[in-house]
Amino acid sequence: MSEDHHDSSEHGPAARVKALEQLLADKGLINPATLDSLVDTYENKIGPRNGARVVAKAWTDPEFRERLLADATTACAELGIAGPEGGHLVAIENTARVHNMVVCTLCSCYPWPVLGIPPAWYKSFAYRSRAVSDPRGVLADFGLKLADDVEIRVWDSSAEQRYIVVPERPAGTEKMSEEQLAELVTRDSMVGVAKVATPGKAR
């Protein structure tokens, strides 16, 4: 599928975007240094580690967990996590009986402040089309097989709410610190296409 093509050379869209950036800079509408800083922010500063901190804190601090599930925007702001696409965060919690996963079938809305820029698979036509109609099949694509009696709830981010899944805390992690727990939490587990693996076990 051509959506998976990525042109890294200095022709095609690369050349066009370069010329467009120059055009807008000449008109005084953008500042290349501001663009550098935005790219750096999302390449190096904002990403799933933010969400992992939130999840680890929810696992270890019951009162924070309550606040997070009630109003994730405010709870994340306690940790200094906020920004574009994060004005209306909603945290949803996985349990042994209910598995939540997140999609945006209309475009690719994603909770940027906690997870960063979405991966290509989240933006792919395959995920956007099938996550709602065949969630068990999509989870199987990720190697996740859920018991038949587990209810799957797919959250389609069609408005301004941006969802983060609080995955189940794996067994055998009772003695781990919040920082150690955060290391276990993956991006995919916070989108709801994976579980958090018990440490030492292959996923």
Next chain:
Amino acid sequence: MGGMDGFGAVTPEPNEPVFHAEWEGRVMAIVGSMFRAAGVNIDEFRHAIERIPPARYLASSYYERWLQALETILLEHGIVTREDLSSLPDPKGAEEPPAAKVAPSAAKPRTRAKFKSGDRVHVRNANPAGHTRAPRYVRDKSGIVRRDHGIYVLADSNAHHAGENRQHVYSVEFTARELWGRNDREKVLIDLWEDYLESERPHPRDTTLAKGRKRRVAPPAPVKRTGEGRKRGR
């Protein structure tokens, strides 16, 4: 794209970079840094992406679609001229079709919620010419309100600079059976503006809903409109 068939398996990319090429990050940053100051709202940007003709949409990568929509917005806001754009290398084809005309609405914010958690609702079978955030796969389907998210600008009118129409947005839950004709333990929860919804009416597909209720409106015809939606189990 919800419910469309034929796109195959989801294929995660190991150790994926944030941007696959430098230009992708530049497009993101141009959009992120200049739209607000230029009076461009997110809804019209999304609509500009949707206006890309379907064949080209499907043949473009995510950031190629952003680039196309960015150019459309810049042109339509008079920020750049056609001459500016035609001077750029690597043209990707014709301009997008113009947005539909949507009449300005002076509706006041509707602060009072029409629905509450637990209410059964039906998604209007609307097929507007302009932008909407009610995907086809939930139109003319029935579900249950699970959350009231509060009051938000209506994307449908805002995308056309035709008024904010602030109103409640709800998380509405649909069963897999209602959407796809299956009775698995699967549900979809989707956020819908109040204008998309009406109170549930008895439905021929779900007799439990109709039981004990007075029929207020004729049930919808059993033959559905065609569309991209997957129609299993019918």
